Amino acid sequence: MATKHEQILQHILSLQVGSKISVRQIAKDLNVSDGTAYRAIKEAENQGIVSTIERVGTIRIEQKKKDNFEELTFAEIVNIIDGQVLGGRDGLHKTLSKFVIGAMQLNAMMRYTQADSLLIVGNRHEAHKLALEAGAAVLITGGFDTDDSIKQLANEKQLPIISTSYDTFTVAAMINRAIYDQLIKKEIIFVGDISTPFESSYYLTTKQQVKDWYINNEVSSHTRFPVVDDRMKVVGMVSSRDIVGKEQSTFIDRIMSRKPLVVQEKTSLASVAHMMVWEGIELVPVVDGSHVLKGVISRQDVLKAMQQIQRQPQVGETIEDIVSNNMSQNPDEDGLYEARVIPQMTNHLGTLSHGVFTALITEACDKMMKIEKKAEISIENITVYFSKPVPIDSILHVKPVLLDVGRLYAKIDVEVLQGQITVGRALIMAQLINR
Structure with a gap:
């Protein structure tokens, strides 16, 4: 129920x-x-x-699919620009296809104004009317109002007419930024995007026996299964360790591990990958808010998704993307990586920001481990024990040195040089995701 x-x-x-x-x-x-x-x-x-x-x-509002995540509803536009709805509230749930800045003659403006678009314009009442008649919503900048007849038309057409105190340039920049942020979010992979759905998952109930574990293991090749009660809530996990030396007739609820680690569909890929590496587990149950089993996610699912991400072109550029794009291997020395400090990488003083400094170090280590050990890494600890201010336009050389490596971990010393001068040094502890 x-x-x-x-x-x-x-x-x-x-x-x-x-x-x-x-x-x-x-x-x-x-x-x-x-x-x-x-x-x-x-x-x-x-x-x-x-x-x-x-x-x-x-x-x-209409729930947007991930493929169309870069599209915004008029309701979201109102929130973004701190707007006031003058009319057409019944159309706030609609999605805009594009926005048009009305900085031209009326006849030229209307050639670009289409149905489901948003016209950004000042106090030009005739433009407001023509846009609504063309099936477009209207965003009035500068805090201006409009005629009551136009508000009535907006209500009839169920097309929002919105007023904001911001100027046209600021409004366009704010909407662009919102779309850009959505594009970055679109690239983030969540558990729900890659997990095995409930219908294809293998699990055990508390009333089943050890012999049922062997059946599931033979069919799925997994050694770890979620255990559910009669309401399909996850109450435990049973693995190959739990069944060693147990009779085939032993009930699962007597040997299972209770309070298992679980994730939800909105858990990020990075988070579940870290959990699997840190805890050394191969499979995690996916549950809803009531702890009901919705599927499972395996280490193979995570690795496959991470490899797919690396092959995909980046749409929204994050700080990590900027660092990665500005870093290359030095052709004169193996294991040495070069990067230029560009404006996006600096703080308000015009020097390399601490966050980007850390990103440079981790990116160099990641590249080095892929080449030397054919391994992905998950950073567990970074100790920066020396750093100096690095001005804009500096050329940095990042040199990671592998101090120790095991089956599941690596210890890396990293030196950052500007010319012949050391400007930073750090020690990194990392888990190996795959070999």
Whole structure:
């Protein structure tokens, strides 16, 4: 039976896109407390099926697929630019395909203004009207208002007309930044993207026996399985270690490990990879908020996804991407890496930021380990025991030296040079993900 939290989420999903949602109404309709309703609505907002807008309220929106994650709804635009909705609230859930800056003559402006687009313009009432008639929403900059007849038209067309106090350039930059951030998020892989779904997963129940472990092991080749109760909640894990020396008729709940490590579908790939390496486990159950089994994720799934990431072109550039793109191997000396300090890598004083300094060190170690040991690494500890300010446009040479390496770990000393002068030194402890 679904929990109250799950029932509220299912109820919200059943509502028509554009419907207004309130804590009080949900609590009344489903006979739950205000606190339970509030928590469920917040979860729905995290899942991207509702959006809360100041002076408007919470509305049901279309949940965007990951492939279209760079698209924004008009409701999200309102939040981004601290806007005020003048009309067309019923269309806030709609997704804009592009935005157009109205800095031209009306006839030229209309050639670029299409249905589902957003026209960014000042106090030009005729442009507001023509855009709405063309099926486009309107964003008025400079804090200006518009005619009541245009607001009425926006209501009829169910197309938002929004006002913001920011100027046109600032608004365009803010929307661009939001789309850019979404592109970076789009690249982040979560457990739900790569895990084996419940229908294809192998698990055991508390009432099954050791002989059932052998059956699952023969079919799946896994040595570790989640154990569920009669409500499909994960209550334990059973591995090859647990069954050694046990009779075939021994019940699973008598030998399983309780309170196992689990992840949810929204757990990042990086997090689950770190967990598997650190704990030395090959398979982790994937559960929902009620601890119900939704699937499993294996070490092979993680490694395959990490290899796929390396082959994919980067769409949104992060600090790590900037560091990686600016670092190359020195052709004159093996194991020496070269990087230029560009403006994006500096702090407010114009010197290399501490965060980028750390990224340079880890990137060099990662490249070195891939070449020397054919291994991926997960950084466990970085000790920077010497650093000096490095000005912009400096050429740095990063030299990682492998001090010790085992089957599962590596110890690396890293020296950073500017010319012949040492400007940084660090010691890194890392786990090996694969060999």
